[in-house]
Amino acid sequence: MSDPTIKQRLNQVFRDVFDRPDLEITETMTASDIKEWDSLNHVILIVATEKAFSVTFTTKDVKSLKNIGDFLALIETRVRR
Amino acid sequence: MLKQDRSELDYFKLIKKANLPQPTTGPGLRIALLSDASTQHLVPLLKALFAGNGVNATLYEGAFDAIELEAYNPASGLYQFQPDFVFLIHSLGKMKSSYYAFPGDPAAFPAHMASRLEDTWKTIQEHCPAKIVQTTLVLPCERPYGHFGLKLPGTLPSAIAELNREIAIRSRAHPDVLLNDADGLAGWVGRKHFIDEKLWALSKSFCALEFLPDLAQAFVDVALAAQGRSVKCVVLDLDNTLWGGVVGDDGLEGIGLGDLDDGNAFGFFQLFLRDLARRGIILAVCSKNNEETARRVFLEHPAMVLKLEDIAVFVANWENKATNIRGIQSKLNIGFDAMVFLDDNPFERNLVRQLIPEILVPELPEDPAKYVRFLSELNLFETCTHSELDGQRNLLYQEQDQRDQVKARCQGIDEFLASLGTEAGINPFLPGNLSRIAQLIQRSNQFNLTTRRLSETECRKVMEHPAEHPAFTINLRDTFGDFGLINVVILAVRGETLEIDTFLMSCRVLQRGVEQLAMNRIFALAGELGLARVRGRYLPTAKNAMVKDFYRQFGFTLASEGEDGSAEWLLDVADYQPGTVFIRAIEPISLSEVP
Numbered sequence: 001m002s003d004p005t006i007k008q009r010l011n012q013v014f015r016d017v018f019d020r021p022d023l024e025i026t027e028t029m030t031a032s033d034i035k036e037w038d039s040l041n042h043v044i045l046i047v048a049t050e051k052a053f054s055v056t057f058t059t060k061d062v063k064s065l066k067n068i069g070d071f072l073a074l075i076e077t078r079v080r081r
Numbered sequence: 082m083l084k085q086d087r088s089e090l091d092y093f094k095l096i097k098k099a100n101l102p103q104p105t106t107g108p109g110l111r112i113a114l115l116s117d118a119s120t121q122h123l124v125p126l127l128k129a130l131f132a133g134n135g136v137n138a139t140l141y142e143g144a145f146d147a148i149e150l151e152a153y154n155p156a157s158g159l160y161q162f163q164p165d166f167v168f169l170i171h172s173l174g175k176m177k178s179s180y181y182a183f184p185g186d187p188a189a190f191p192a193h194m195a196s197r198l199e200d201t202w203k204t205i206q207e208h209c210p211a212k213i214v215q216t217t218l219v220l221p222c223e224r225p226y227g228h229f230g231l232k233l234p235g236t237l238p239s240a241i242a243e244l245n246r247e248i249a250i251r252s253r254a255h256p257d258v259l260l261n262d263a264d265g266l267a268g269w270v271g272r273k274h275f276i277d278e279k280l281w282a283l284s285k286s287f288c289a290l291e292f293l294p295d296l297a298q299a300f301v302d303v304a305l306a307a308q309g310r311s312v313k314c315v316v317l318d319l320d321n322t323l324w325g326g327v328v329g330d331d332g333l334e335g336i337g338l339g340d341l342d343d344g345n346a347f348g349f350f351q352l353f354l355r356d357l358a359r360r361g362i363i364l365a366v367c368s369k370n371n372e373e374t375a376r377r378v379f380l381e382h383p384a385m386v387l388k389l390e391d392i393a394v395f396v397a398n399w400e401n402k403a404t405n406i407r408g409i410q411s412k413l414n415i416g417f418d419a420m421v422f423l424d425d426n427p428f429e430r431n432l433v434r435q436l437i438p439e440i441l442v443p444e445l446p447e448d449p450a451k452y453v454r455f456l457s458e459l460n461l462f463e464t465c466t467h468s469e470l471d472g473q474r475n476l477l478y479q480e481q482d483q484r485d486q487v488k489a490r491c492q493g494i495d496e497f498l499a500s501l502g503t504e505a506g507i508n509p510f511l512p513g514n515l516s517r518i519a520q521l522i523q524r525s526n527q528f529n530l531t532t533r534r535l536s537e538t539e540c541r542k543v544m545e546h547p548a549e550h551p552a553f554t555i556n557l558r559d560t561f562g563d564f565g566l567i568n569v570v571i572l573a574v575r576g577e578t579l580e581i582d583t584f585l586m587s588c589r590v591l592q593r594g595v596e597q598l599a600m601n602r603i604f605a606l607a608g609e610l611g612l613a614r615v616r617g618r619y620l621p622t623a624k625n626a627m628v629k630d631f632y633r634q635f636g637f638t639l640a641s642e643g644e645d646g647s648a649e650w651l652l653d654v655a656d657y658q659p660g661t662v663f664i665r666a667i668e669p670i671s672l673s674e675v676p
Contacts (some may be wrong), residue, residue, distance in 0.1 A: 016093075019100060039121075039284065040121050040122065042284075043122070043280060043283060043284045043286065043290065044096065044122075044290065047289075047290045047291075048093065049278075057278045057279075059278075059282045059283060060522070062279070062283055063283070080123070080241075
């Protein structure tokens with residue numbers, strides 16, 4: 001299970017980026033579940049998340065993400081460092 | 082240009098704004114992006130920033146990394162789109178790949194690449210009349226030879242720096258190729274923040290997302306300037322703006338100038354303003370002071386950089402500033418949106434903003450040492466032309482003041498006009514006049530019947546085809562001074578009709594009889610060509626209401642009127658009565674500016 005506060009904060013980033021104030025993310029969600037999540041918004045999402053958590057992802061980090069669960073795990077590792 | 086400060090360029094705020102439906106009012110502008118970086122993030126930003134300036138931009142995104150393919154194919158989407166502007170975006174990421182793949186001597190790379198870019202410009206201009214805006218290359222971080230690499234030709238940092246130099250030099254021969262100095266921007270914000278290798282790898286982004294708005298804003302600035310939207314006048318407060326302290330309280334010796342207090346900062350600010358004046362920006366003073374006291378500083382303080390002759394209009398009194406600025410505006414005859422008001426006092430800034438919403442009133446930092454940096458970051462003074470007469474503009478307005486004084490002494494307008502000893506040179510388009518012609522076409526908003534913004538290249542085409550497009554210019558001078566080239570007329574022969582495609586005039590010479598002189602000339606030409614009638618058109622814009630009924634005074638009749646307020650006027654050559662003018666016409670040689 002991922003850290004609940006990280007999930008909450010990431011949820012807020014998703015809501016801001018996709019302009020969907022009622023969006024609730026889950027660990028199993030992927031880009032195909034959110035229609036606004038296209039390649040254009042993906043880059044914005046990554047940069048917005050880096051900014052929100054004051055972390056930096058590597059290129060490989062970003063390329064290997066499969067779903068939101070991966071994303072949460074990645075943030076957790078990066079925040080702990 | 083930015084209106085108040087750089088917070089307008091926050092990426093996340095701007096992208097939110099861009100996602101809202103944009104108003105589709107205002108003049109349209111067709112913009113094509115040809116890029117070897119991805120443009121998908123840039124497009125919404127450009128749209129939002131143009132909309133913020135009242136321009137309804139339609140964008141075309143060329144296929145990714147297909148700049149030359151689009152340019153060289155006459156049937157490409159680029160040309161079908163019929164752009165007003167083509168933005169050419171060359172990324173560092175792609176340029177590095179080209180450099181590493183270059184088969185020849187790397188020292189030859191800059192000239193080779195610059196030739197390719199120049200050929201692309203030429204090809205685009207052969208196929209369409211669009212203006213081109215070319216980015217410079219962001220300098221790379223690679224230093225395989227350390228600092229020594231700069232001394233060696235052909236190293237990556239040398240090659241990119243040289244390429245930028247080549248782009249700038251070659252662009253001088255192409256008046257309709259303008260530059261967007263992306264490297265200047267990157268250097269200012271810091272290349273280590275600007276260059277984003279990860280985003281290049283992920284999505285071929287030109288730079289970090291954070292700085293895309295700045296890049297887009299630079300494009301908007303250049304395009305708007307090329308459309309004639311530029312600042313023409315800076316209105317200056319005096320106390321604590323041009324010098325430290327209050328001259329009325331502190332006295333001439335007590336104000337901060339020279340080595341006293343923060344006087345040096347004000348000195349540098351004045352030097353910056355003097356450069357603007359030399360570039361053709363009109364300086365005006367609007368200060369709450371006794372006029373005598375304020376003028377004395379300019380006349381007597383040894384550390385003053387600006388002199389009275391640098392100031393076109395000097396207003397120092399105790400009226401409210403909005404009223405005074407209205408006075409300055411009517412004297413200069415320019416739009417409020419071409420004026421910037423600089424004042425250290427937030428109260429005055431807000432008052433002027435509230436009463437004259439069109440005028441630009443930037444914030445000013447508390448420390449005068451930061452004035453120049455702050456204003457430079459807003460990039461208020463973008464331009465797309467330069468003529469040697471620009472620096473004399475302040476002088477022109479002072480001469481006008483002398484004319485006004487004579488006018489006040491004269492009994493009637495005819496006596497006044499006769500007393501001026503005005504001479505006019507009527508010329509066909511001449512090569513040495515093209516840049517001034519193009520400049521006047523970009524700058525004239527009020528006395529402009531059709532507001533067709535022909536580029537310098539298009540003006541050259543007009544010059545080269547006098548049979549289809551008879552065209553002429555008028556230069557004017559009188560006993561007080563030389564106005565230079567102030568009137569441009571472009572005609573088109575359509576069957577039996579001579580059509581006035583472009584008729585525009587500098588507002589400095591209103592009510593002098595130039596209109597009459599030009600119209601006499603148009604009908605004389607129509608007669609020489611054996612044509613039956615002359616057709617004039619009025620195409621309304623937000624600024625040219627003053628010439629709505631221009632054609633009526635010459636006897637034209639209204640032939641048709643569109644719903645948008647546009648109108649078509651006709652007059653038979655046989656029915657034209659040439660009007661008297663108090664101008665001695667000298668033709669075909671011009672009075673100035675001809676080499």
